[in-house]
Amino acid sequence: xxxxxxxxxxxxxxxxxxxxxxxxxxxxxxxxxxxxxxxxxxxxxxxxxxxxxxxxxxxxxxxxxxxxxxxxxxxxxxxxxxxxxxxxxxxxxxxxxxxxxxxxxxxxxx
Amino acid sequence: xxxxxxxxxxxxxxxxxxxxxxxxxxxxxxxxxxxxxxxxxxxxxxxxxxxxxxxxxxxxxxxxxxxxxxxxxxxxxxxxxxxxxxxxxxxxxxxxxxxxxxxxxxxxxxxxxxx
Numbered sequence: 001x002x003x004x005x006x007x008x009x010x011x012x013x014x015x016x017x018x019x020x021x022x023x024x025x026x027x028x029x030x031x032x033x034x035x036x037x038x039x040x041x042x043x044x045x046x047x048x049x050x051x052x053x054x055x056x057x058x059x060x061x062x063x064x065x066x067x068x069x070x071x072x073x074x075x076x077x078x079x080x081x082x083x084x085x086x087x088x089x090x091x092x093x094x095x096x097x098x099x100x101x102x103x104x105x106x107x108x109x110x
Numbered sequence: 111x112x113x114x115x116x117x118x119x120x121x122x123x124x125x126x127x128x129x130x131x132x133x134x135x136x137x138x139x140x141x142x143x144x145x146x147x148x149x150x151x152x153x154x155x156x157x158x159x160x161x162x163x164x165x166x167x168x169x170x171x172x173x174x175x176x177x178x179x180x181x182x183x184x185x186x187x188x189x190x191x192x193x194x195x196x197x198x199x200x201x202x203x204x205x206x207x208x209x210x211x212x213x214x215x216x217x218x219x220x221x222x223x224x225x
Contacts, residue, residue: 030210042114042200042216043153050211087152096141096207097166098214100152 002026002092004101011107012078020073020104022088032064032071033089043087083108114217116201122223125191131220133184133201141207142184143214144176145200153200159184160207191224
């Protein structure tokens with residue numbers, strides 16, 4: 001089966017850096033995605049890693065280590081608007097089937 | 111235009127009612143999805159349509175009936191729902207569902223309450 005584990009809650013200070021980890025167990029691995037969802041909003045795609053290493057997109061970066069079945073999302077220069085839930089996700093059995101991790105609720109304090 | 115729209119935003123229905131949720135996208139995507147999301151939980155895949163054909167049904171009860179009238183529209187017909195079906199129903203679309211790196215674009219969802 002497929003399973004993803006991530007912390008349920010993380011708290012950080014505005015302007016700081018935070019890392020949200022995700023470990024996965026999958027039969028077949030095709031890549032790791034990250035989605036952001038604000039309360040009452042739709043999930044929005046942030047990043048996708050198919051290969052080992054760091055992908056940077058503005059203040060957000062995502063890292064993957066296939067040998068460790070581990071990835072993380074790094075958020076820099078935190079802003080209050082970054083308060084949201086963050087889900088790691090993997091496709092399984094086919095590209096159109098995605099399983100999401102349980103989500104990490106990020107709270108930013110001033 | 112990278113928008114997926116869903117109507118209605120909110121829906122309250124009784125267990126004997128029949129209602130429909132609607133989803134529309136104009137990005138030329140050929141794969142469309144229905145997800146169910148309970149509070150503080152991740153989205154769970156219900157159905158996938160690829161090129162207007164149902165390609166995945168995640169063992170969803172028959173009281174949920176999807177329909178894809180054309181490549182831009184996706185409906186979810188609801189009948190004889192249970193209170194535990196109350197949730198946020200999300201629609202999404204992607205290029206054609208064949209690429210592992212495809213981005214799924216989500217609509218804002220319909221918040222459903224079954225009384």
